[in-house]
Amino acid sequence: MAESRVQQSRSRDLDKLLLRPGNLVAPTFEPGVQLRDDLQEYARILVIGAGGLGCELLKDLALSGFKNLEVIDMDRIEVTNLNRQFLFRLEDVGKPKAEVAAKRVMERVSGVNIVPHFCRIEDKEIDFYKDFIIIVLGLDSVEARSYINAVACGFLEYDSDDNPIEETVKPMVDGGTEGFKGHARVIIPGSTPCFECTIWLFPPQVKFPLCTLAETPRTAAHCIEYAHLIKWDEVHSGKTFDPDDPEHMKWVYTEAVKRAELFGIQGVTYSLTQGVVKNIIPAIASTNAIISAACTLETLKLASGCSKTLSNYLTYNGVEGLHIKVTEFVRDKDCLVCGPGVLLELDTSVTLQKFIDMLEEHPKLLLSKASVRHQATNLYMQVPPVLEEMTRSNLNLPLFELMGKVSKDIIHVTGTTSKDDKKTSCLRKLRLVFKGADVVTDLDMAGGA
Numbered sequence: 001m002a003e004s005r006v007q008q009s010r011s012r013d014l015d016k017l018l019l020r021p022g023n024l025v026a027p028t029f030e031p032g033v034q035l036r037d038d039l040q041e042y043a044r045i046l047v048i049g050a051g052g053l054g055c056e057l058l059k060d061l062a063l064s065g066f067k068n069l070e071v072i073d074m075d076r077i078e079v080t081n082l083n084r085q086f087l088f089r090l091e092d093v094g095k096p097k098a099e100v101a102a103k104r105v106m107e108r109v110s111g112v113n114i115v116p117h118f119c120r121i122e123d124k125e126i127d128f129y130k131d132f133i134i135i136v137l138g139l140d141s142v143e144a145r146s147y148i149n150a151v152a153c154g155f156l157e158y159d160s161d162d163n164p165i166e167e168t169v170k171p172m173v174d175g176g177t178e179g180f181k182g183h184a185r186v187i188i189p190g191s192t193p194c195f196e197c198t199i200w201l202f203p204p205q206v207k208f209p210l211c212t213l214a215e216t217p218r219t220a221a222h223c224i225e226y227a228h229l230i231k232w233d234e235v236h237s238g239k240t241f242d243p244d245d246p247e248h249m250k251w252v253y254t255e256a257v258k259r260a261e262l263f264g265i266q267g268v269t270y271s272l273t274q275g276v277v278k279n280i281i282p283a284i285a286s287t288n289a290i291i292s293a294a295c296t297l298e299t300l301k302l303a304s305g306c307s308k309t310l311s312n313y314l315t316y317n318g319v320e321g322l323h324i325k326v327t328e329f330v331r332d333k334d335c336l337v338c339g340p341g342v343l344l345e346l347d348t349s350v351t352l353q354k355f356i357d358m359l360e361e362h363p364k365l366l367l368s369k370a371s372v373r374h375q376a377t378n379l380y381m382q383v384p385p386v387l388e389e390m391t392r393s394n395l396n397l398p399l400f401e402l403m404g405k406v407s408k409d410i411i412h413v414t415g416t417t418s419k420d421d422k423k424t425s426c427l428r429k430l431r432l433v434f435k436g437a438d439v440v441t442d443l444d445m446a447g448g449a
C-alpha cells in the first residue's frame with residue numbers, strides 16, 4: 001500500500017506530461033495511461049558511462065519512469081570519484097562502476113531493472129546496440145563518442161530517394177561536462193547533425209604558443225607550462241618528465257612559482273600545476289546534475305513524443321553567472337558517418353582481400369586492419385583469432401559472390417584510421433555497386449521465379 005503511494009507520487013509530474021494533450025507534442029503522440037505503461041514496460045534505454053554524468057543519468061531516468069535500463073562502463077571506482085559520483089561509497093573502491101551504480105539505483109528506486117556491463121564499448125557486438133530505442137551518452141572522451149555515434153549511424157538506412165528510413169533511426173542523447181561548462185544534444189541520425197558532422201566543436205587541446213610561455217606569460221597556466229615544457233628540458237637534459245612522479249611535479253611547481261613572482265602573476269598552486277600539466281579539468285557535481293536533467297528530459301521526449309525535442313545543441317555555462325543557449329547546427333551532407341555511405345564501385349571479380357587493401361588506400365577512408373560485415377554475416381574478422389581463422393578462407397573469394405551476387409548493397413567495415421597522427425578505431429558504412437552486375441542479378445531472379 002505504502003509502495004503504491006510512493007509510485008503514485010513519483011509518477012505525478014510524469015503524468016502531467018504523458019496523460020494530457022499539448023501544443024508542442026509530436027504528431028504521433030497519443031496521451032494516456034497506455035502510453036505511460038508501454039513506455040515503462042517496453043522502452044529500453046542504454047546509458048554509456050557510469051561516471052559523474054552516468055550516475056546522474058541512471059538516477060534521473062529511473063525516477064522518470066523508465067524501468068528497463070542498461071549501463072556500460074569499463075572503469076573501476078577510485079577514491080577521487082566519491083565527491084561527485086554519488087552512488088559510490090568508500091567500500092566500493094576497486095569495484096566496477098557499472099555494477100555498483102546499477103545496484104544502488106535499483107535499491108533506491110523500486111521497480112526499475114538495470115543491467116550493468118563492465119567492459120569496453122568496443123567489446124560489445126554491434127547488434128548489442130540495436131536493441132535499445134535510445135542511447136544516452138555520459139562520456140568524457142571524444143573517441144568513445146565518435147565510436148558510438150558511428151555504431152548508431154551505422155544502423156541508418158536510406159530509401160531510394162535518400163530519405164532516412166524511420167525504423168532504422170537510432171536516436172542518441174549526448175551529455176558532456178567540463179568544469180562549470182556543459183552541453184546536452186539530441187542526435188537523430190539522418191535528420192540532425194551527428195557527432196562527426198560537427199566534430200570541429202571539439203577542437204584539439206589548446207596549446208600555448210611557446211613564444212608566449214618564454215617571453216610574455218600572462219597567466220598562472222603560462223608559468224606552469226613554461227616550467228613544464230621549457231625549463232624542465234633546459235635543466236634535465238634528456239630526462240623525460242613523468243607526470244605521475246610527485247618529485248617531478250613538485251619541481252615544476254617550484255619553478256612555476258619563481259616564474260610567476262618574476263612577472264608578478266598570482267595564482268600558481270600545486271593543484272593547479274597538476275591540473276595544467278595533466279590537463280585535468282575539475283569535475284563539478286552541479287554541472288553534471290544540470291546536464292543530466294536536460295539529457296533525461298530529451299530522452300523522455302524522444303521516447304514518448306510528449307514534446308518537441310531540443311533542436312539540437314544546448315550549451316550551459318556557469319563560469320560567471322549562468323548562461324544557457326540552444327544552437328541549431330546543420331548536417332554535413334557529405335558526412336561519412338551519418339550520410340548514405342561512401343559509394344564504391346567495384347568489379348565483380350574483386351576479392352575480399354583486394355577490397356580490404358583498397359580501403360587502406362582510399363583517400364576518404366584510410367582504413368587499415370578492416371573487418372568486414374555484410375548484413376548479419378561476418379565476411380572477415382581480424383579478431384578474435386578463432387573468428388579470424390574461420391573467416392580467412394573468404395579472403396580469396398570475390399566479394400560479389402560473398403554478398404550473394406546482388407548488384408548493390410550496404411556493407412559495414414570496422415578498423416583503425418589515423419587522425420592527427422593518432423590511431424582510432426572506427427566503423428564505416430559503405431555503399432557498394434558492382435559494375436555490370438545488374439544483368440546477372442536479373443537473370444538470377446528470372447531463374448528463381
Ligand SMILES: [Zn+2]
Nearest residue numbers: 194197335338
Ligand atoms: Zn554526420
